[in-house]
Amino acid sequence: xxxxxxxxxxxxxxxxxxxxxxxxxxxxxxxxxxxxxxxxxxxxxxxxxxxxxxxxxxxxxxxxxxxxxxxxxxxxxxxxxxxxxxxxxxxxxxxxxxxxxxxxxxxxxxxxxxxxxxxxxxxxxxxxxxxxxxxxxxxxxxxxxxxxxxxxxxxxxxxxxxxxxxxxxxxxxxxxxxxxxxxxxxxxxxxxxxxxxxxxxxxxxxxxxxxxxxxxxxxxxxxxxxxxxxxxxxxxxxxxxxxxxxxxxxxxxxxxxxxxxxxxxxxxxxxxxxxxxxxxxxxxxxxxxxxxxxxxxxxxxxxxxxxxxxxxxxxxxxxxxxxxxxxxxxxxxxxxxxxxxxxxxxxxxxxx
Amino acid sequence: xxxxxxxxxxxxxxxxxxxxxxxxxxxxxxxxxxxxxxxxxxxxxxxxxxxxxxxxxxxxxxxxxxxxxxxxxxxxxxxxxxxxxxxxxxxxxxxxxxxxxxxxxxxxxxxxxxxxxxxxxxxxxxxxxxxxxxxxxxxxxxxxxxxxxxxxxxxxxxxxxxxxxxxxxxxxxxxxxxxxxxxxxxxxxxxxxxxxxxxxxxxxxxxxxxxxxxxxxxxxxxxxxxxxxxxxxxxxxxxxxxxxxxxxxxxxxxxxxxxxxxxxxxxxxxxxxxxxxxxxxxxxxxxxx
Numbered sequence: 001x002x003x004x005x006x007x008x009x010x011x012x013x014x015x016x017x018x019x020x021x022x023x024x025x026x027x028x029x030x031x032x033x034x035x036x037x038x039x040x041x042x043x044x045x046x047x048x049x050x051x052x053x054x055x056x057x058x059x060x061x062x063x064x065x066x067x068x069x070x071x072x073x074x075x076x077x078x079x080x081x082x083x084x085x086x087x088x089x090x091x092x093x094x095x096x097x098x099x100x101x102x103x104x105x106x107x108x109x110x111x112x113x114x115x116x117x118x119x120x121x122x123x124x125x126x127x128x129x130x131x132x133x134x135x136x137x138x139x140x141x142x143x144x145x146x147x148x149x150x151x152x153x154x155x156x157x158x159x160x161x162x163x164x165x166x167x168x169x170x171x172x173x174x175x176x177x178x179x180x181x182x183x184x185x186x187x188x189x190x191x192x193x194x195x196x197x198x199x200x201x202x203x204x205x206x207x208x209x210x211x212x213x214x215x216x217x218x219x220x221x222x223x224x225x226x227x228x229x230x231x232x233x234x235x236x237x238x239x240x241x242x243x244x245x246x247x248x249x250x251x252x253x254x255x256x257x258x259x260x261x262x263x264x265x266x267x268x269x270x271x272x273x274x275x276x277x278x279x280x281x282x283x284x285x286x287x288x289x290x291x292x293x294x295x296x297x298x299x300x301x302x303x304x305x306x307x308x309x310x311x312x313x314x315x316x317x318x319x320x321x322x323x324x325x326x327x328x329x330x331x332x333x334x335x336x337x338x339x340x341x342x343x344x345x346x347x348x349x350x351x352x
Numbered sequence: 353x354x355x356x357x358x359x360x361x362x363x364x365x366x367x368x369x370x371x372x373x374x375x376x377x378x379x380x381x382x383x384x385x386x387x388x389x390x391x392x393x394x395x396x397x398x399x400x401x402x403x404x405x406x407x408x409x410x411x412x413x414x415x416x417x418x419x420x421x422x423x424x425x426x427x428x429x430x431x432x433x434x435x436x437x438x439x440x441x442x443x444x445x446x447x448x449x450x451x452x453x454x455x456x457x458x459x460x461x462x463x464x465x466x467x468x469x470x471x472x473x474x475x476x477x478x479x480x481x482x483x484x485x486x487x488x489x490x491x492x493x494x495x496x497x498x499x500x501x502x503x504x505x506x507x508x509x510x511x512x513x514x515x516x517x518x519x520x521x522x523x524x525x526x527x528x529x530x531x532x533x534x535x536x537x538x539x540x541x542x543x544x545x546x547x548x549x550x551x552x553x554x555x556x557x558x559x560x561x562x563x564x565x566x567x568x569x570x571x572x573x574x575x576x577x578x579x580x581x582x583x584x585x586x587x588x589x590x591x592x593x594x595x596x597x598x599x600x601x602x603x604x605x606x607x608x609x610x611x612x613x614x615x616x617x618x619x620x621x622x623x624x625x626x627x628x629x630x631x632x633x634x635x636x637x638x639x640x641x
Contacts, residue, residue, distance in 0.1 A: 070444055072389070072452070117625055120632040121584075123444050124387035128580045129628060132621050135577065139618040150614075266573065271456060278449055307460040314456035321449050322438050 044186045048254055050296050051186075051193035055247045056269065057276040057288035058196035059240045064274075065283035066204060066212050067236045070123075072270050073130030076114070076137045077241045079263035080107050081248025083141050086258055089159040091146070097164045100188060100249040107245025111238045119234070131266065138264035152259025160253070185254045192247055197285050199243060204285075208232055275317045281327030290329045354487055359610050360603065361491060367602025368499030369564060371595040372557035373575050374582035375505050376550030382589035382638070383526045383546045384440060389451040392576030393458040394551060398424050398558035399567050400462055403471055413473045417559045421552045428551030432544040440543070455572065462569035473562035498560040502598070505553055506591045512549075513591075522546060526589060574617075581624040587634025596635065600627075 056078070063069045084103035088094045094102065114133055121129040142150040160181055169180040203209050211232040214222035223229055248269075252258050262268070272295065280291025302309040324331055377391045388394075398420060405416035435454070439446040481493040513519040524532040525539045533539055561567060561575070581601050586593025601620045608619020627635070 064445070068444070070448055072448075117629055120628050124385070124448060125584060125632075127387065127389075127448055128577070128584070129625075132577060132581065132624060136618065136621045136625070139614075139621070143614065267456075271452065274449065274452065282445065307464045310460040311457050311464075314453040314460070318435070318450050318453040318457075321446050321453070322435075325443075325446060 044182050045254075046296075046300075048182075048186050048189045050292055051189035052247050052251050053272065053276060053295065054288055054292040055189075055192045055196040056244065056273045057280070057292060058200050058285070059244050059247070060270075060273050061277045061282060061285070061288050062200045062203065062236060063240050065277065065287075066200075066209075066216065067233050068216055069233060069237060070127050071130040072127045072266065072274075073118075073132070073134035074240075074244055074273065075264045075266055075269035076130070076134035077107050077111065077244035078248035078251065078269040079134070079137060079141065079260070080110060081245035081250075082252030082258050082263045083144075083147060084245065085249035085252055086147060086153065086155060089155065090153075093159075095162070095164050096160050096253055097184075097188065100246055100253060103249035104242045104244075104246030107248070108238050108242035111241030112234075114241075115234055115237050119230070119237075131270075134264055134266070138260045141263070142260040148259065150260060152257065152262070155253070155256040155258075160256070182254075185250065188250050189254075192243075192250060196243060196247075197289070199239070200285050203236065203239065208235060212236065275313055277327075278317050279320055279327055281329035281331075281333075283326070284329050284333065286333070287327050287329040290332075291327065294328070354489060358489055359606050361489075362495075363603035363606035364599050365491070365495035365499050365602070366606060367595075367599030368495070368502040369557070369560055369598075370578050370582050370601050371502040371598030372498065372505065372553070372560060373579035374586075374594045374598050375502070375509065375591060376553035376557070377576075377579045378583045378586065378589075378591055378594040379509060379553070380543075380546055380550045381583055382591075383522050384543050386436060386440060386447050386543075387451070387580075388436075388550075389448060389576065390454040390458055390572075391451075391550075391554070391579060392574065393455045393462075393572030394428075395554045395558050395561060395575055396567060396569060396572045397458055397462065398551070398555040399473070399562045400466055400471075400569075402555070402558055402562060403473060406473065413475055413559060413563065417555060420558075421555050424551040424555045425548040428554075429544045429548040432547035433540070436547065437540045437543055455576075459569050459572060466569060468568055468570070470566035470568045471562070472566050473559065475563055479563060494560070494563055498564070501556055501560065502595060505556060506595050509549075509553075509591050518542075518545065578620065581620065584634055585624060585627045587637030589638035590634070590636045593634060593636035593638070 056074070060071070060074055063071055063074070081100075081103045084106050085096070085099050088099040088102055089096050118126055118129045118133055141147065147153055157177075161177055163181060163184055165184060166177065166180050169175070169183050170177065173180070173183065175183070204212070211222065211227045211229070214225065214227055215229045215232060219229055248263070252263065276291035276295045277288050278291070279294050280289065281287025298309070298313065302312065305312075320327060326334070373392070373395060377388060380386050380388060401420045401423065402413055402416045405411050405419055406413050409416075411419070431454075435450060436447065439450040475494075478493055482490040483493065483496070484490050511519075513522060521532070521537050521542050524535065525537060525542050529539060578598075578601055582597035583594050585597030585600055586595070600623060604623035605616045605620040608622075609616035611619075
């Protein structure tokens with residue numbers, strides 16, 4: 001007859017750790033339908049915008065929500081990606097699709113020395129430091145006369161007319177070159193928008209993710225348990241830089257015109273992105289998805305009000321931060337216990 | 353040789369302006385560890401307040417500044433009391449994001465109220481007056497007054513910090529919040545007063561900003577960055593350090609501009625990043641993080 005302590009141990013042993021939920025399986029199917037939308041050009045352009053904002057929000061959320069690196073300077077890598085795309089396609093004549101991928105990889109290379117500077121600063125200092133670094137990138141790229149200097153430059157149609165797969169798309173959908181370019185851009189955007197949460201998901205489910213959770217809960221305890229917090233954070237920072245660089249390259253492939261002030265804009269690539277994450281729910285993968293839908297709806301219906309729209313956006317973010325710091329999704333998840341991207345390690349007792 | 357001497361003098365004087373931007377930020381940063389991303393926009397707000405008083409009521413900008421000070425104190429106190437005290441806590445995100453949202457609101461509110469036109473505070477003859485130093489070297493009266501004001505502000509704030517009961521409460525909450533609370537200090541009230549004082553300093557900064565150059569509702573974030581660079585270079589909680597930080601940024605910018613006018617801002621940022629790599633806690637830190 002086992003005594004009380006052993007009883008507890010046996011009970012404990014019956015639990016196992018699980019991360020899958022029912023909702024997560026359904027989600028995988030929902031994405032497939034999006035691939036087939038290619039009808040109206042205006043709709044495609046709107047969706048491209050939604051997709052790249054979503055991808056950027058996922059990236060920022062991984063940094064700030066999970067790794068504790070609250071950056072106000074991710075526009076450094078958006079602009080870097082955009083400029084690299086221009087340099088690679090105009091200067092080196094590389095196919096734009098290959099250039100998008102390459103831009104991300106080169107952005108990651110830039111991220112390593114950048115990290116060694118900004119990682120000297122902690123917490124709120126890091127936020128400011130990352131912003132200064134983004135300003136340095138902006139001012140440096142304004143010096144390159146080949147890329148248009150301070151006024152910027154355009155992507156000549158010749159650089160994108162022979163984009164990989166364009167002939168096939170033109171035949172398949174019976175459209176002209178500009179529309180075919182949009183369809184290809186749309187697919188890349190869709191791939192990035194689907195890839196970003198997947199990336200976050202995989203990182204968080206990995207050993208590195210476990211380390212990040214431990215660091216978030218208590219950095220000192222995590223380090224004393226053998227977690228190398230510098231390495232974990234550096235890894236995430238560089239990975240996010242690569243993804244952000246690719247997204248930046250894609251954004252400027254679609255815009256086809258770049259200037260330092262736009263490419264390294266703190267409002268477009270940090271403020272909006274941060275609002276999306278906060279409104280949706282920081283520290284969840286679902287949050288940015290909810291946030292981008294709210295953001296797009298506000299932009300669509302209220303952008304004509306200009307300054308008032310931005311004032312409202314700022315006010316909404318403040319109210320959410322003060323009264324519902326977990327955002328819309330955080331509230332829903334707590335209330336109904338759902339998770340589309342389960343990354344928590346839950347203790348489950350098997351059914352007898 | 354004289355040329356370089358002139359550059360150094362200019363850099364130090366410019367540093368006075370940056371130190372004024374930074375002093376209020378340094379104060380609240382030192383006391384409550386609040387990174388106020390709206391500080392630059394609050395300076396611009398104060399500049400528009402001075403401008404409004406000067407144009408509508410026909411006051412001299414100096415008098416308008418005196419009148420704007422109590423109003424900005426009240427605004428700072430209320431802002432801290434209603435909004436920022438709620439955001440402060442163990443978590444890093446709320447204060448950063450609330451002030452970021454505030455920054456956007458102030459910028460766009462000012463755009464709505466005053467349009468995007470560039471404005472300037474007019475003082476008349478004193479704007480261009482200068483003191484001859486001989487040998488083709490002259491110092492502008494206004495830049496000299498700016499640096500003098502920066503030194504006076506730091507002196508007064510230090511007196512407040514080390515010679516008054518309020519200053520003792522400031523230092524106590526900065527050093528150990530929990531013990532200070534045990535000693536009967538109402539830290540929320542202390543924070544609100546500190547923010548009020550920071551806004552008074554911001555108003556002084558706004559006066560010299562508006563006289564030195566054109567301003568419009570969108571220039572806040574750039575001033576915020578200069579101010580933060582000065583604070584971080586100086587070290588947390590040290591106001592003299594902040595003054596030194598401002599001068600370092602000012603010197604770096606004027607030397608950068610001398611090499612190539614396009615490098616002015618860049619040189620300031622590079623100087624900041626160099627200090628960050630070598631001395632991440634700043635040159636003269638007083639308080640622990």
